[in-house]
Amino acid sequence: MGVEFGLLGPVAVWNSDGTPLPLGAPRHREVLGRLLIARNRVVPVGRLVADLWDDEPPAGAVGAVRTFVAALRRTLEPGRPPRQPSRLLVTDGPGYVLRAGRDAVDAWQFEDTAARAAGAPPHAAVALWEEALARWRGPVLADFPDATWAAAEQARLEALRLDAVERRADALLATGAARDAVADLRAHVAVHPGREDGWVLLATALDRSGRRGEALETLRQARGALAGGHGPGPALVRVERLMLSGTAGSATEPAGTTDGIWDRAAAAWDRSVPARSRARLHATAGLLRDLAVTGADGLEEAREHRRELVAAAETTGDTELAARIIGSYDVPAVWTRADDPADSAELSRAAARTAARTAARLGPGGPPVLRARLLSVVAVESRGDAAADAPLPRAADSPVTEPWRLRAERAAAEAVRLARRLADPALLAFALNGAFMQSFATCGSAARREALGAEMARLAVDHHLPGHEVLGRLIRLQACAGLGDLAAADAEADEIDRLAHRNERPLAGVFTSWYQALRTCETDGWAKARPRYARLLESTANSGMPGLTRGAAVLVALVPAMRSDGLPDPDDFARLDAGPYGPWLEPLLLAASGAAEEARQALTAVPRPPRDLLQEALWCVLARAAGAVGHEPVLRQARDQLASAADESAGAGSGLISFGPVAHHLRAAQEALDAGRRPLT
Structure with missing residues (x-):
């Protein structure tokens, strides 16, 4: 109506240009104040009479209230035609209601x-x-300091x-x-x-x-x-x-x-809460979940205490309680190599065991939300090859369907199906996190991950899940980088940094900082990116994510060689910790040092690269080594595995490093295979 009301001081009304409107006698202002604090609820006439007259009301009190209301209506809607009902101060059943929007009352x-x-x-x-404080003009309802x-x-x-x-x-x-x-x-x-x-x-x-x-x-x-x-x-x-x-x-x-x-x-x-109670276990689970996103120290503490909490929950003998404790840790996870692979494998197996026991005890009518949460835990914790219960297949051999991977993929798919059926946004976000972790069955899955990240971000925005919005955007940043869409990745990085600052998610900045170094390398070259990477390796070494940072220096050192057509200088790696990447780096360094036979032996024994964000990059490393020493089985497998990623950048989907277009590595592998088949002349 263009009218604004004041409670934070004397009762007041202003028209659309800020001019005060005359409210007449104190009783008029009192009726207006009483209706305003009712917050768009009807105040019966009898209630108004009782409030305005603390003692015995006069015989004409009801008529007086109606007179006050009529006067207020004339003030508030001076242009209202006669006999047309008021749209602001409305008669509703036994009383009156003042229909004011939230932006029309200073309080x-x-x-x-x-x-x-x-x-x-x-x-x-x-x-x-x-x-907010500038809206105060004095004590609330200053005209009526003693009104009950x-x-x-x-x-x-x-x-x-x-x-x-x-x-x-x-x-x-x-x-x-x-x-x-x-x-x-x-x-x-x-x-x-x-x-x-x-x-x-x-x-x-x-x-x-x-x-x-x-x-x-x-x-x-x-x-x-x-x-x-x-x-x-x-x-x-x-x-x-x-x-x-x-x-x-x-x-x-x-x-x-x-x-x-x-x-x-x-x-x-x-x-208030008894020691050793289930309430303490539940509360501790929630505290650890929040602790994990506070920064490096909190993440490490949460990881350590989570193991103890799960063990404590299992000792109660209450399968459903254990299921709830295990399934409550829905911390957004974006890196596909577990910080502690052995711990992740044990937790994944514990979740699977508990899921089976819960299903058996509760029967088909048991809570599907518990099953969905446990399946999501299995999917998230089985990232990479953390759930492997047998040696990994060799890179030189034909691909096989690994039982533990099939179980994890099925867990992810079932969790998403259940979460969609239950229409539970937070549960679906957690299940999509598991689906992301299990989206690496083959190389070249960046487009699928982009879709998963976009869905998670939309879901999180619609239902105010800030942690999963950051995760969805991080997933999309990685995928867009892998697909070469740097403009889209830049937009996600900016939004991630804004959200991380607002919602106190400091670890998100680790990933956007690495992306900025990758982007510099892609657009300005290795010479400009090198000092940026050097600073990053130093600043993120203690980020609390060893699965991300251990061995990262080796990946960075490989960039200039892998973006060219040559072999790296082994001396550049002499003092670097290869971390988890040692098995795939060794054949390349042996080939670069001239130890061709040792390189071929290493290639024969090397396992296939983990099914994670760096699998394309590691297949490219193996292809370079195999091409250098003529190891045809690995070279052929690398070519076949990388074929589905021909439109992507090798390693860029990690958001950390890029070895250049996969298509370039495919051409080099095919040329090496063709050269090996030519007859000697």
Whole structure:
């Protein structure tokens, strides 16, 4: 209607150009305020009468209310024709309702802006908190400070305002603007001395401004102010301890609001939930899932403790509980080589065993969601060759269907089918993660992975699954790089970085940083990319993902040779850890050093490359070695395996490195095969 309403101060109404509208007598404003706090719900006339007159209402109270409403309607809709029903202040059954949109009431605008601020990164959050607080013109419903009907809404909104003041200060501290927070926090604690978080934030802001003496004095004042209540809480004690030890003052250390909530909630949990209870197992599973995405340290801790948690769940003898614990770890996984292959294999087998036991115990009527989760775990943990229960086939031999791989592929397909049937978005995202991990049955699967990543990203956007949105975009980034569509990969990288910052997913930046080095190599050449790779190898060595980083230096060192037609210099690899890539690197280095017979022997014994993001790159390495020493069986297998990836870039689908177009390596392999068949002259 072009009308806006004010509750954050005296009751007010403004027209579309911001001009205040006259509301007449106090009773008119009181009726309007009462209808506004009902939030688009009907207020019966009898309720209005009881609220407006605390004592015995006069005989004409109902008629008076109707008169007040009529006057308000004239003010709010001055152009409404006579006898046409009001569209704003509506008669509905036994009472009245004010139909106002959320963007038409300052209190609701404040709440919505605060909600956006709570999910924004620090710099954006500061601006949003300031926008929210700027809507306040005074106390809530300032015209009616003693009205019983207003008390609850006044208390609720005032509590939100105090929280907003503190969270704005928290955001300022996170941006390094501690000095800007001091003045407002001083005023805040002066008026509200019982707010422990306010004191903690003020002391922290002073300390980060280089005023530790004032900070310690502030903490002393806080103890005095809080002494009449429950005394200082854990957040204040912690900050004081850090300052006295000389370790506070970090510009990146979380401020008091978050710490205080965490400490109090953790203490309440310890008091309330019995030791060794199933609730603790469930909560621990959720905590480990969240811990895994906090960064390198959290990922390593989560990996270690997850093994212990699964073992603890299995010892309870409750198969369904064990299934829920195993299946709850739906952490988005994008790298196809397990950080700990032995652990992944054991977890995959444990999930398979538990799935079978659960199905047998619960029968066909058992929860399909549990089965879908366990099958997804099997699919994700069976990445690469982690689930192999026999030696890998040799690269020189004809391809075979490996039973463990078939089981994992079937698990992924069944999990996706069940998740779609259940219409569970989070479960489907997890199942699609398993489908991605099992999408490497053959070379040349980048187009399929691009489709999987796009579906996962759309699903995550529609159902607010930020972790899986990052994963879907990472999958698509890799696939687009493999397909040579760098423009699409660039767009995904930019969006990933934005999402990772907003949702605190630091490990995503490891993958986008590697992609930027790959892109530099593709567009500007090896000479420009080399220093970038050198910095990356150093900065990501401790990322908590050894499956990704161990042996990465060898892959990078291979790039210039593999993008040309020659053999690498073995001396370049003398001091590098080949990690998991040793078996496929060895024949190439032997061939490069002139040990042709040893190279042929190594090629005869080498297993086929793992079914993962680097399989095309490793087949190209084997093809180069086999071509150099005339090992026809491996050369033929490499050509046949790579044929389906002829339109891709070798290794680029990993998002790490590129050995150039697969088509170039195919031509070289065919030329080597043709040369081996020519009769001697």
